[in-house]
Amino acid sequence: MNAVRCSRSAVSLPAWRASQLSRLPRHRTPRFAQTGNVFRRWETSTTGDDKSGHIAAQPGEGIIFFDNVFPLRVSSVVNWRLWLSASDYTDADVSTLLRRLTGAKSTSSGPSLLSPILSMFDPVAQVQRAIPADLPLTITEIVPRLKDGGVFIKFRHPADLAATEIEESLTRSLYKSPVRPWFNPLWGCMRAGLVRGVPWLEDLASRVPSERVRVEFCAPPPPPLLPSRTGAASSAATTAPVAGGDASGSASLELSQETIYSLFRRYGKIAEISSQPFESKTLPRYTVIDFVRVRDAVLARSCLHGYVVNGATRLRLSYEPRARAHHIWDWLTSHQRIVVPILAALLATVTVAVFDPIRTFFIRAHVQHSFALRDSSLYKWLQRRTSAMLAFARDSYDAAADGMGMGSGGSGVGSGSRPGLRALLSHRRDLLDWLNTWLLETSETFIVVQGPRGSGKRELVVDQALSGRRDVLVIDCKPIVEARGESATIKKMANAVGYRPVFSWANNISSLVDLAVQGTTGVKSGFSETLDEQLAKILQTAAVAMRQVGLAGRHKSDIDASLNEDAYLEAHPERRPVIVLDNFGQRNEDATGLVYDKLAEWAAALVQANVAHVVFLTSDTSYPKALVKALPDRVFRQMALGDLSxxxxxxxxxxxxxxxxxxxxxxxxxxxxxxxxxxxxxxxxxxxxxxxxxxxxxxxxxxxxxxxxxxxxxxxxxxxxxxxxxxxxxxxxxxxxQRPKRAVTEIVDQSATEIIKMFLLAPSKQAGGSSSGSSSSSSSSGSGAAPGGVGSTAGSRGTSSPRAWTAEQAWYLVREVAAKESLRYNEVLLSDLFATADGMDALDALAAAELVTIRSARGRPQTIRAGSPVYQAAFSRLRSDTALAARLDRSVLAARTAVETKAVAKAEEELVLLGSLPRQPAQTTERVQYLLMKLQTAQARVTAYDTEMSRLKKVMSEEV
Structure with missing residues (x-):
């Protein structure tokens, strides 16, 4: 590394350094060597004496290593060129920088104000502060070691003063007056250690200081040609010559742990000493020492490298990277029951902190139509400018088409829905006024608009009552409950409320991970969430967004600005958003019931907190079953829509x-x-x-x-x-x-065809007997049109899944309603086909499928009518079909025959049991007579049914 040597160039010392030299006693040798009033200057060398990589101490000289002079990673401190890495900086570069910081003082006439600050970065100044003024030594060379964070000081000392005494004096001085470095002024302090071996000044970039030092035991070097002088204990030449040394580092050279501890403990606290395994064949033998601090390892290596112990063993020290024991990872993998729930909680926290605000924003934008093109100012401006032109062009085209006989029957057919809607609303003006009044009142209850399918519920509420409101959220329950699988249900629910981003696929992956963790640890990890939890999360986020929408129009300048949020929403019902739940109903399936229950609970929470108005649109007469559970202590505001007069x-x-x-x-x-x-x-x-x-x-x-x-x-x-x-x-x-009569005839025929496919020829799951009318799988596809030819409603009622009714039960209602138009509910339950345990369920299923309508009075079912007026005409059309009526009547008679046959068999079994008694008690006489009369009556019915079935069979063979 960098070395400071004596040179021939005449460079004067700074004034403050000369003043320090003048303080030394005259009978002592000055600290810095002087030759003819010419002082030495800095020279850089990275390979030691003669580029050998070592610093040798001559007789009468010693070497001391000062620690904590530079930071260990000096590149992070003197990083003046960001495009270079730490390995690109040499000791020469840093020495040049240090000279720039202190060189200005030599040219100036006096000390500047920055001199005390700049002297903190000068290693020479720090060494001068560390060495006592009364210590009799002469510094001959300074070698900075940036990698090790210190400097080597070569000095000469008097012959009557040993180098070990100088080390002790420095140690006591630094203990009493510590010198703290500029980069670590709180906890770091400079330390000094006498170099007892021969330090190796390597500049290998891959070898960095570490708290682990590898000590290899080698043979000592050959004896020097010149005998060593006393007092130079720090030189390697002072060791006694050893004849016949083992250069391979055999086991005879290995030191014990006690000896190693006594040598290295003075440099810092040792964590562990690990000797080489005895069976290892690696040479030379070695021992690994783990220091607590890296600085302690650096000081030990700098002082003891090349040291010869007892003239027989030479120590060769090198840094060894500590193998990471992965304690944290091992602990995490061995405590899965603790770590996995914590990770799940952290993941949930991050998800809530990052994605919930984004999802809330998208829900607000979906409710307020922030990104809707039709609500933009540009679109409205273009619409105002072009509406008159388009209307004139459309009217001209319609007039020309009518003149050529190609018109569609009226001018403005494309806008004919508006006059039709006005005609409808003129009839339902009172209902519309009630609905608008309810939306302006503070009532913690639901608004329910009930009516059969196709009665205009959505047109009345969405297209008219809420046409002028901006904050409206319409949720169609039909695609949500008809979604197949949990992922599809979650995705449909998220799309309905504008919940984005949604990772519906992640639930399946989480379920697999949870299953794997449960199989290995026996405990659920908690990564996966059930459908209930996922829907609750979506609806909870939507509730937060709806609250923000209700408070969006609030300003500090309002009169009631002092009200809190809850009081503000309660005082301003007109500011609340409106949620419309379309196609809300009550089903028996678990998944469907869960969706309806979650929506009802969410709606109840919103209306009770005065966050939003909730309007239910339903065609199901049993809707109170789902709503009463969510809001049991409220009276709903109901509005019933029927057929037009x-x-x-x-x-x-x-x-x-x-x-x-x-x-x-x-x-x-x-x-x-x-x-x-x-x-x-x-x-x-x-x-x-x-x-x-x-x-x-x-x-x-x-x-x-x-x-x-x-x-x-x-x-x-x-x-x-x-x-x-x-x-x-x-x-x-x-x-x-088409002519009106022909159009009505086709509508009735189409409805009759739909009834045959969906109800009379569909498979059933009735346990009391299979439907003899089930003919083919294609007939149960349910692709027919809805009443009146509207095919969009057929898909919800016509599927290939088994039905809760039989074809005989459906035909019985079709035939009886066609004849009487209205049936008593209890009368139907007393018939043979509905007298079973699941007869009421079959009636409810047929009413839910809209084949019939069950009307209630005083809270109980009273009458049964056709599902729609066109169904009444279709029933009569089906009843007048001789071939179809004969086939289905024969199936009904077969079902009744099966019921009577079971009654006969049961009576016969009981008569056999009574006849097996040893003697006939008098008490069984009436029972026997009752069974005989019942047997006779049932047999008479079977006979009559057989006769009628024979007649119907003949009709079937004759009719087409």
Whole structure:
């Protein structure tokens, strides 16, 4: 490394260094060698004397190593070139830097204000502070060791003063007046140690100081040619010559642990001494010493490298990297029951801290439509500028198409839904006013809008009552409950509320990890979360976002700014967001019931905390079962929607067809009034006949066609009823050019086909007997259209899964409702097909599938009617089908025969048991007579059923 040597160049010492020399006694040798008033200057050398890598002490000289002069990793302190690594810096570079810090003082006339500060970085100044002024020695050379964090000082001493005494004096002086380095002024202090061996000044970049030192036992060097002088105990030449030394480092040269401890303990506390195993063949023999501190190992190596013990063993010291024992990893892997739950908790904490704010932001953006293009100012500006142009172009195209006979039956067909919606809302204005009033009141309860499928619940609530509100969240429960698997359910729920990002796949991976950990440790790790926990987390985050949405419009300048958040939300119900839960129902399946229960509990928490208004849209009459559990002490605000009356239904259809009738007149009063209403139509046709002659007729003929269409419309609406889905299907068919009667006939036929596929030929899971009407797997696919031809509702009712009813039970209701239109609930339960233990479940399942409607009175089921008005006509159509009715009636008779046969068999078994008695007691006479009468009655029914089945079989063979 760098060495400070005497040179011929004339360089004067600084003034402060000369003053230090003048203080020395005149009878003593000065500290720094002087030749003709020429002092030595710094010279750098990285390989020692003559590039040999060693520093040799001549007779009368000694070497002392001062520790804590430089930091061990000096590159982190003097890192003035960031593009170089620590190995690129040499002792010459650092020496040059130190000279720059102190060189300015030699050229100045006097000490500057920065001299005390700059002297802290000068190793020469630190050494001068460490060496007492009254110590009789002369420093001849300073060798800085940046890697070891210290310097070697070569000195000359008087012959009557031993080097060990100088070491003791330095040690006492540093103990009384410690010199603390600039890089560690609190805990570090400079130490000094006499070099007893021959230090090796290596500059290998890969060998860094370590608290572990490897001590190898080697043979001593050959004896020197010149005898050593007394007093030079620090030189390697002072050791006694040993003849016949073992150069290989055999076992005879190895020192005991006691000897090693006595040699190395003076340099610092030792943690462990590990001797080489006796059976090891490695030469030379060695011992590993573990110091507590790295500085202690550096001082020991610098002082004892090359030291000859007792003239027989030479010590060769080197740093050895400590092998990491992986104590932390071993402890973690051996305590899985403690570590795994902690890791799970940390993972959950990080997830909450990082992802929850992001997810809350996306939910708020989803509710407030922050990223919706239609709500942007640019889109609204373009819409205002182009709406008139587009309306004019559309009206011109429709007028031209009607003039050529290619129109769709009215001007503005594309906007015909708005007049139809206005006609509907004029009938339900009171319901709309109630709903708006409820949304402006503070009531900790639910708003429930119940009605059959297709009754216009969503149009009334979302499209009208909430059309002007911005903060509206609509959650469609249907895709959530129909999702297959937990991951799909979580993803659907997250998409419904705007929960992003969602890692639905991570739940499966966590389940596998949890299963593996449980198999190895016997304890669940807690990584995986159940579906209940995942849904609760999503809904909890959504609740936080909804609360922020409700408080978004609050300002410090408001009058009630002093209110807390809860009081503010309670005082301003108009600021709360509205949550609409569409297609909410009650199912028996576990997964479906869980989703409904979690949504109901979440909604209850929101309304009780005055965070949001919650509106339920349901077509299920058993919805209170799910809502009462979540909110048992509240009375719900209910609104029931039914079918439209014939007059309103006709007005709805005509408004869609752009036929304007006078609201003050009754359209069915007389033909003259109907003629006046028809003449008010603006050159638009209601229906186009299929023949070309009608299209080219005179205007009188076209008017006659419209009159016939209007007269047919009254009769057709009477068949379809007031269900919106059926009316919309009728309007689409009329716009396509069909006559009203033909359109209604096709709707009824399509509904009848749907009933056959979904209810009469579907497989069942009824234990009381298999359905004889189940014919093929394709018939149970349930791909038919909904009532009135709306196919979107068929998918929810028509699946390939087994049903909770039999085809015989469904046909029984179809046949009886077609004949009577209304059945008593208890009367159905007393029939043979529903008198079983699961008869009520079958009725509930058929009502949930919307084949029939169960109407209640005073809290109990009372009557059973068709699921929709068009189903009533479809029931009559199916009952009039002779072949189908004969086949299904025969299946019903077969089921009844099976019931009576079981009764006969049971009576016969009991009669056999009574007949096996030794004698007939008088008490069994009445029982025997009862069984005989029951047997006779059942047998008579079986006989009658067989006769009827034979007749039906003949009908089946004759009818097509």
């Amino acid at each position: 014939p007059a309103v239904a006709k007005k709805y259809v005509l408004s869609h067809l752009a036929v304007k009738e006078d609201d003050g007149e009754n359209s069915s009063s007389s033909s003259e009034e109907r003629k006046t209403a028809i003449e008010a139509v603006q050159e638009e046709s209601v229906a186009v006949t299929t023949t070309t002659t009608t299209k080219t007729d005179s205007p009188l003929g076209a008017t006659q066609t419209r009159r016939e269409a209007i007269s047919e419309l009254d009769e057709c609406i009477g068949v379809l009823g007031g269900r919106l889905t059926d009316l919309e299907s009728l309007v689409r068919r009329l716009k396509s050019g």
